Amino acid sequence: MGARDYxxxxxxxxxxxxxxxxxxxxxxxxxxxxGWETLRRGLDLLFTxxxxxxxxxxxxxxxxxxxxxxxxxxxxxxxxxxxxxHMITTNGLLLDAKKLSWLSGRDVEIMFxxxxxxxxxxxxxxIANLRALQKSGLPYFVNFVVEPGGHEQAKAELDWLAGxxxxxxxxxxxxxxxxSPAQQRAYLDLLRRVPAGLDLLNRHNxxxxxxxxxxxxxxxxxxxxxxxxxxxxRFFPRLRRTMLLGRLDEGLDLARLERTRxxxxxxFKRAYPPSTAKGRLFLNNLGLGLAAGRLxxxx
Ligand code: SF4
Numbered sequence: 001m002g003a004r005d006y007x008x009x010x011x012x013x014x015x016x017x018x019x020x021x022x023x024x025x026x027x028x029x030x031x032x033x034x035g036w037e038t039l040r041r042g043l044d045l046l047f048t049x050x051x052x053x054x055x056x057x058x059x060x061x062x063x064x065x066x067x068x069x070x071x072x073x074x075x076x077x078x079x080x081x082x083x084x085x086h087m088i089t090t091n092g093l094l095l096d097a098k099k100l101s102w103l104s105g106r107d108v109e110i111m112f113x114x115x116x117x118x119x120x121x122x123x124x125x126x127i128a129n130l131r132a133l134q135k136s137g138l139p140y141f142v143n144f145v146v147e148p149g150g151h152e153q154a155k156a157e158l159d160w161l162a163g164x165x166x167x168x169x170x171x172x173x174x175x176x177x178x179x180s181p182a183q184q185r186a187y188l189d190l191l192r193r194v195p196a197g198l199d200l201l202n203r204h205n206x207x208x209x210x211x212x213x214x215x216x217x218x219x220x221x222x223x224x225x226x227x228x229x230x231x232x233x234r235f236f237p238r239l240r241r242t243m244l245l246g247r248l249d250e251g252l253d254l255a256r257l258e259r260t261r262x263x264x265x266x267x268f269k270r271a272y273p274p275s276t277a278k279g280r281l282f283l284n285n286l287g288l289g290l291a292a293g294r295l296x297x298x299x
Pocket of ligand 1: 018019020021022024025026027060061062091113115
């Protein structure tokens with residue numbers, strides 16, 4: 001299975017705070033934020049990559065709670081002479097006209113994450129902000145997470161998104177919970193039944209299995225990890241110990257970090273041996289990711 005190339009890409013954890021409380025979220029929601037100096041050094045780390053096309057990906061929590069920091073980073077990167085695309089993940093609540101106006105015309109892509117209650121109850125502000133985003137001309141895609149047994153509802157959501165004029169979607173599955181064989185089959189079937197008007201990004205991005213993602217993320221305190229350490233921390237808290245790649249103040253070089261899926265697997269197993277309940281949970285989620293990856297390769 002081909003692996004995604006992250007050699008010119010870096011994630012940053014801008015904040016652990018979020019206005020929502022999605023049950024499936026693996027991030028520990030708390031008021032801890034990144035400062036400008038750490039983000040600036042994160043950009044320096046990205047600039048060590050020997051590539052022309054770079055990508056900085058802002059995650060949280062809700063990154064737009066720290067919009068001022070994003071603006072500083074976009075401006076700073078613009079002055080650097082390097083070509084950086086900024087991908088901002090957001091739950092949509094704060095993506096208002098003022099922010100869209102500032103972002104338009106800059107090299108920015110939005111990952112609009114339709115999460116939890118906002119999705120099922122069609123949160124009015126979020127839907128209005130999605131419409132404004134569509135009108136802004138900024139590149140974007142919609143991301144959402146399917147829970148075990150949630151395939152029928154997810155199918156209805158995909159149909160609804162297609163009807164709203166959304167063209168690109170990414171569909172994920174809840175990790176940190178066991179998927180029965182029947183639930184796994186239903187999820188894979190959902191991926192096969194994406195409406196014709198929607199481009200399913202899972203088909204192109206080689207992101208599976210996400211449990212073995214070898215992308216690096218800069219934490220709020222300047223430590224650099226494999227991203228699983230932060231994104232599934234609520235379910236696999238020991239990963240912080242085993243997934244550390246270094247610290248920004250050590251003068252890291254992105255190209256020299258040992259980032260392979262085999263290395264992530266080794267570290268996962270060290271934290272959660274397969275003989276343990278958490279180890280079996282990890283293998284269950286990994287199995288679903290592998291099956292989804294094989295399906296997308298054939299699509
Ligand atoms: S999934 Fe996204 S929107 Fe939901 S609590 Fe987590 S960070 Fe917030």
